[in-house]
Amino acid sequence: MGRWIPYIVVSLIWLALSWHAAAQHHYRRLLWWLGCWGLATLTWTPVAFSFGSDTVGQVTTHWIAGGIWVLRPFERASMDTSFWLNIVMTMPQGMLLGLNWPRLRWPQWLLAGLATGLTLETGQAIGNWLVSLGRWVDINDVLTNCLGIVLGAGLMWWVRQRTQVRK
Template sequence: MTAILVGLVGHTWRRQQYASMSWWLGWWLLATLTWTPITVTTGSVAGITTHWWANGVWVVRPLQKASIDASFWFNIVMTLPQGWLWYRRWPRLNRLIWPLLGVVTGGALETGQTLGNWLVGLGLWVDINDIITNALGVVLGYGLAKIWQDKWRGDSSCS
């Protein structure tokens, strides 16, 4: 995956498409953060209903009390930049599309984890909460970029 993303970054850099290049770099960073086979626990996992499937741990019940820990909030913060970069790339999208972009982002990351678990047994958690929080981070990042563009820069164009 890194080779593909590096190729896309190089391609957009050569064409001087810096917003697109930043977007692909954002995807590489998110993929690295979410697909690296390490476990970071920021709280107790006791009380979270999980299932073992396809060489990984699955959480399919959203917003369980024990699921809302520091990693829950980190997932929002982690995808704020990608939402900002979505805006830099496509600034005129209807705001009703923003949640869909967030779900696509979170879904792509969780799908990558699922494939990593299934193909090489990474043992990563595939968590519905991550899709929710990633989507929220993208929506907030997109909204903040729009506010920044409209209010502080004083124009509606995007470079």
């Protein structure tokens, strides 16, 4: 049960932010906070999902602060199905970024993507250290999460451009 405490605390924060957005009738912002909660659910629970091959022993790993860390990006064995799913996982949040803050441009998308990837992986690292969460902290996840945010925001920008041309 103790391994769930960080996720429960974060969920209560997301719930409060979502409730506030809904009470203010800011439904786009509500979707943003629900998206943040969804990413936290996928990355900060003590339930690990594996969609790739067995990469243990094939990827250079380090045991740091109660968890396995991957610090070398783009090793061949680490570019499995889960590598690509990390991009897909964060694209909706990138689209919500573009929907909520349409004046942002690609440098801000890149910063938001890096912040997202670093936040998710830092949360996993802290969870490993505090409650033995059992999640891998992977530089590839930071990079793929960032790419997903940028692609999602770019897709939303493209949709906006196409709808403006039609008007």
